[in-house]
Amino acid sequence: MSSNLKITEKRPWLAWVLFFATIVVVFLLGLLASSIVERRMEATFVNVPKAKIEEFEPRNEVWGQNYPRQFQSYYGTADTTFRSKYGGSATVDMLEEIPEMVVLWAGYAFSRDYKQGRGHYYAITDVNNSLRTGGPLKPDEGLQPSTCWTCKSPDVPRMMKQEGVAAFYTGAWARLGSEIVNPIGCADCHDETTMNLRISRPALVEAFERRGRDITKASYQEMRSLVCAQCHVEYYFNKKVVEGANYLTFPWDNGFTAEAMEEYYDDIEFSDWTHAVSKAPMLKAQHPDYEVYMTGIHARRGVACADCHMPYISEGGQKFTDHKMQSPLNNIANSCQVCHREEATRLVQDVYERQDKVIESRHDLEKQLVRAHVEAKKAWELGATEEQMKSILMGIRHAQWRWDYVAASHGGSFHSPVESARTVANGISIIQDTRILLARLLAHLGHNEPVPYPDISTKAKAQEFIGLDMKSLREEKQEFKKTVLPKWTEEAEKREAAWSVSLTN
Amino acid sequence: MFVTAILIGLTLLTIYMSKAHSYLSDKPETCINCHIMAPQYATWGHSSHREWTNCNDCHVPHNNIFNTYYFKAMDGLRHATVFTLRREPQVIFIKKQGSKAVHQNCIRCHSALLIDPKLSSWTEDHDGHRTGRKCWECHREVPHGRVNSLSSVPDARVPHPSNPVPEWLRNYLKN
DSSP states (O other), rough: OHHHEEEEEEEOOHHHHHHHHHHHHHHHHHHHHHHHHHHHHHHHHTTSSSBBTTTTTHHHHHHHHHHHHHHHHHHGGGOOOOOOOOSSOOOOOOHHHHHHHHHHTTTGGGGGGOOOOEEEGGGHHHHHHOOOGGGOOOOTTTSBBGGGGGTOOHHHHHHHHHOOHHHBBBBBGGGGGTTTSSSSSSSBBOOTTTTOOOHHHHHHHHHHTTTTTTTGGHHHHHHHHTTGGGSSSEEEEEESTTTOOOEEEEOOOOOOSSHHHHHHHTTTTSSSOOOTTOEEEEOOHHHHHHHHTTTSHHHTOOOOOOHHHEEEEEEEEEEEOOOOOOOOGGOOOHHHHHHHOHHHHHHHHHHHHHHHHHHHHHHHHHHHHHHHHHHHHHHTTTOHHHHHHHHHHHHHHHHHHHHHHHHHHHTTHHHHHHHHHHHHHHHHHHHHHHHHHHHHHHHTTTOOOOOOOOOOSSSHHHHHHOOOOOOHHHHHHHHHHHHHHHHHHHHHHHHHHOOOOOOOO | HHHHHHHHHHHHHHHHTGGGGGGGGOOOHHHTSSSSGGHHHHHHHHHGGGTTTOOHHHOOSSSOOOHHHHHHHHHHHHHHHHHHOOOSSSSSSOOHHHHHHHHHHHHHHHHHHOOHHHHHHHSHHHHHHHHSOOGGGGGTTEEEEEEOBSSSSOOOOOOOOOOOOSSHHHHHHHH
């Protein structure tokens, strides 16, 4: 210090130079430090989601604020213009296409109304408009249980958390009408903080547990199918788990094939309904998409549902998962052709060829089943005993279960053509044996000639044949849509308006 | 005295804020101290190379230790300058020196594969190409994929440096 002072005493201007130079250096260094601070802070804000997504947030629009690309592509499921040979996103009245189905489901709500499903966007609209849910005017009315909502909405995990799982499965469908309003979306498959795939439905977790597997140990690639398997599976309502509850259960304990599930159902003597024509104790297959898929070659090679139904796309230099779940036939370039270097037309031909061949035998089985039902009816009319009918009715149950396993599985005839064809073939074999028994019984009862095939050339004729009063069913639905539905919407809007969305910065 | 203390203090702050000490390591997280490198980190993190390599294994020469640190220092200083002055381009391309280093590193690890006579018989003119061209002219997706602008992976979860203000101070300021 002292030597410095001596120098500056001799040359006072040097002190000023040092003074100003220091100001400049500190100023510049400060600027540098501030720039570094600023850029460092940027990292804590860069790509941070805008809205804070609360646990069980059911509104897809709120998630959409943070993930606009995924959200906008999800909205693509509102598109109903694509129609392939047997599938697509357009509404197709399946009962009109195949009136035999009306007879096969006589006595069950499916004979009233069965349309090919549209995209996820319409999950709520379509279930409200289906004649299968009827026209309940009060919360405890109607023929369907509250369990029917389970696959329709991200409001479901929210309500399950609020009420408890068994309580959610208890009561009538109309009970939850005002609570479940957002169509299948983000919260059904994603964790709200990490966006990791997440299983939100207990039935899948429980089915895995019964098979001795811990679903939390599933790999990422498995999860890209398992989130779909929360809903696209065969299920039934088990009334024996909790008193009064229609507990959603997957019949997977013995395996995924039609035979394995049939064994499961036979062991617990379960039937979905008693057939109105033949009085057989029937099983209804509910879209065993995942199960059939798992028996196919694509599953064997480790391809997940999302690989074809939600392929990666690039938009403005950004790669992300296309959340427009749809038929890959509407997006061959990003799905099939990622692995198969063939012409698109050739690939479509390959798909249709497999579907055509399976459906050819399936239609044959359909007609045989209708014949068996009307022949069984004739046998009852001629005074057959329950003892005489027992094995015949079981034959009808088993054959139709196989038919439904294939018919109800979306895309099953492509997902696993060999398994689908095998299952239909077994169905044909069973129904033939059953019809031989029926022919013997009818002859024994004094009727030794063919039972005429009913005129079921249209949906209306088939519904008339099984004695459905479609006019009153439609009126009942209209009344429901006029009086109840607007109230549900109003209540839901009021509730959601009270939920604020906080911003993260 | 005071002036020197201020200078030292500011320098320490700069070192702390820029995490200068982390540059001595080989951790890939260091390279996303600058958040603009997130796409490179994310794409590497989804590639098979993440199992065996970190950024420096490929992007810094390994012919001798002096060259390694010389290259690292020069490259690091250039990056720091560009980042601090906000001169980064929207799409980052590798420079001549860098691409030379990467190419040599491809060879360093994959040499056994490159001289395998089977490869020459399978791949047409592999010999010619591997001497006359850069590996990634053909192996274009290795390892960062093809989409690489600063905004190409907005949703990728990468370990960005956390908020530099300590937790206790933030809590104190909040209250």
